[in-house]
Amino acid sequence: MKIDKTTTQLVKIYTRPNWAKCDTNIYTSTLKLELECKSLRKESSVEERIKFLVNSIHKAGKKSIPKYRQLKSLKTVGKDIWNKKISQASRESKNAHTLWKKKINSQQNADTEKNNLTIKKGKLRQLQRQAYATRKENFINDIMQASQKDSKTFHKLVKQQRSKHDTNTDILYIGNQAFEGENILSAWQKHFETLGTPNFDENIFDLEHLKLSKLQNKIILEQDLQNKEITKATPTEIESAIRKLNTGKASDENGIVSEHYIYGH
Template sequence: MNSHQNADMEKINLTIKKRKLRQLQRQAYASKKEKFINDIMQASQKDSKTFHKLVKQQRYKHDTNTDILYIGNKAFEGEKILSAWQTHFETLGTPNFDENIFDLERLELSKLQNNIIPELDIQKEEITKATPTEIESAIRKLNTGKASDENGIVSEHYIHAIDVITDEITDIINQIFEELDVPQSLKNGILTPV
């Protein structure tokens, strides 16, 4: 019974010492980080070269890098860590067709859907071409007083230049209807709703 109490006391003491060690480690890390931040702040006020050096050091120096990487039961060290990550992500990216892990019914359904989509595109009716009158009407309905797009163009530009740009925009819209593809550059602008 006495040895059992001694074991319990040793376990309690060990737990207390572990907590104290972790506390001291956290305090040391916090003071190191605080000193580094203070160095950056002081350098930013006095010497821009030192400031930029410290900022670069902060970006590229990571104390959290691992020396050993375990994947499954294998351990990788040094230069082999990179190839281990490559192998790990290749394994993740390769579908496992084991019936217990992979849903084969869902796979077949997705293949069927992928085959149906091109067939529907082929069977679609041709989209009627937009007329300059429709485009002009859509431009007049644009909201005014809104922010510009990434090119600095606001809806007022289109409204005031309606006579000049209507035919061009009509051609662009009809080309989109024919190709069934909206260029990325048009997805960013303010005329997307047209």
């Protein structure tokens, strides 16, 4: 991975385990030994048992996979508007400043270097302004194209509208109606009233999913009222589900991926 030298921050991440180098015998035996430990008691809470399981999985991974989940620092080229052109212009501006400073320190004529530094700084500021303008233009286009189903864009707008950021939208469309200035607040009120009102139009609502959800809730309620125990999943069903898991996916908050289960069952 090539990292730009004009970095602004360090990000620490855990490297993904190389499952191709996993010793499955060591992994399964270590995991089995850990799970048979007396610490996994039935009287312990669910949270404690989950924590114990996570620790056992990682312990087995460390023993069976070389360089398992090592903490690595990555350099990034910054946030927001930073891009390759701005990075290059920033580097050239710094180099021009270094040359100008050397001439000044050696008490030589630095008019040429000063002019070059001014040009480089101007180019850098120009690229920054262009990047800000492009970002704002893209943001406005997102607003124009946002629909009622596009909750991600609307939540983004809500967050920015409440902040003091200088990219707050000047106009907002709800359907075919435009809202500007102080009326934007009314637009949000109208939008969230619409979101809070159930709409069972089959063109925008999954009626089949609603029907199945209600049926499932009804069955669970009936089972609970009749004090009937819900049948637990069998080991065969669990193993079948594990075999169907997709690999190569991102880990959860505990650092667990599907391979942890696939290699351990």
